[in-house]
Every structure is written in structure tokens, then in C-alpha cells.
Amino acid sequence: MVCLGNICRSPMAHGIMRDKIKKLELNVHVDSAGTSSYHIGSPPDLRQQETARCHNIDISDLRARQFTKDDFAEFDLIYAMDSANLANIMALSKDENESKKVFMILNESQPNKNLDVPDPYYGNDDGFELVYNLLEQACTVIAKKIADGTYR
Numbered sequence: 001m002v003c004l005g006n007i008c009r010s011p012m013a014h015g016i017m018r019d020k021i022k023k024l025e026l027n028v029h030v031d032s033a034g035t036s037s038y039h040i041g042s043p044p045d046l047r048q049q050e051t052a053r054c055h056n057i058d059i060s061d062l063r064a065r066q067f068t069k070d071d072f073a074e075f076d077l078i079y080a081m082d083s084a085n086l087a088n089i090m091a092l093s094k095d096e097n098e099s100k101k102v103f104m105i106l107n108e109s110q111p112n113k114n115l116d117v118p119d120p121y122y123g124n125d126d127g128f129e130l131v132y133n134l135l136e137q138a139c140t141v142i143a144k145k146i147a148d149g150t151y152r
């Protein structure tokens with residue numbers, strides 16, 4: 001799960017997916033990262049933590065890190081939160097084997113639209129709830145595909 005700062009959207013996606021993996025007893029490793037170095041080592045934004053907590057998801061243990069080229073070898077699926085993140089991730093890929101692992105996350109719940117998860121950082125609290133709702137829908141689809149064995 002990859003966004004810009006790894007303090008709002010991608011830790012929310014990480015927390016939602018981690019919760020579903022546990023509940024469905026899936027054998028999946030999930031992680032998150034940011035394309036920027038701005039917030040390395042920081043916990044999730046307190047506004048996103050609070051929104052998560054309202055939905056019984058605890059993301060307080062997560063710490064921001066930067067996406068690296070090594071992540072292409074480590075992960076089978078790489079989800080970008082928006083088109084700028086997608087471009088930044090793609091720019092680090094060395095071949096098609098790596099670039100074909102990268103997807104816009106909202107295409108899981110709203111296929112072929114290439115919609116962004118809106119960056120909530122400079123907005124009001126509604127933005128964090130919208131992030132939760134959009135990612136809950138996308139992660140529900142991802143978890144179901146994995147559980148059903150129908151993932152690509």
C-alpha cells in the first residue's frame with residue numbers, strides 16, 4: 001500500500017487489510033510505504049488514527065518508511081493510492097515484471113476508472129473518513145479475491 005507520506009492513506013489501507021487478513025485467516029504479508037521521504041519514522045497522522053479507531057482499527061503501531069526498489073522483489077502486488085504515486089512507483093521499476101505488479105487501488109472497487117484516493121492531509125476531518133470508506137471498499141474486494149483464490 002503506497003501513498004506520498006505513508007502517514008494517512010497507505011497506513012489506513014495497511015490497517016484495513018491487516019484486519020481482514022487476520023479475520024479471514026489469510027496467509028498474506030501486508031506493508032505500506034510512501035514515495036516521499038518527508039515523514040520517515042513517523043506514526044500515522046493523528047486524524048487518520050482517530051478515524052481508524054472509530055472503525056475499530058488500530059494503526060498506532062505503524063511507522064512511515066519510504067518505498068524502495070527492493071519492494072518490487074519483496075511484494076507481488078503494489079497498490080498506489082493515486083496517479084502521482086503510481087507514476088513515482090513506476091519510475092523506480094526496472095522492467096515489466098516489476099511494473100506489472102503496480103495497480104491503482106480504487107480500480108479494485110471501481111474498475112477501470114483510475115480514481116485517486118483523495119489526499120486528506122491539508123483538508124478537514126471529512127477527508128479522513130472518505131479515505132477510510134474508499135479503502136474499506138477496495139480492500140474488501142482484494143481480500144475476497146485472495147480468499148476465493150480468484151486473484152488475477
Ligand code: 4NP
Binds near residue numbers: 006034038
Ligand atoms: P499521505 O498524505 O500521502 O496520504 O500520507 C500526505 C501526508 C503528508 C504530506 C502530503 C500527503 N505532506 O506534504 O507532508
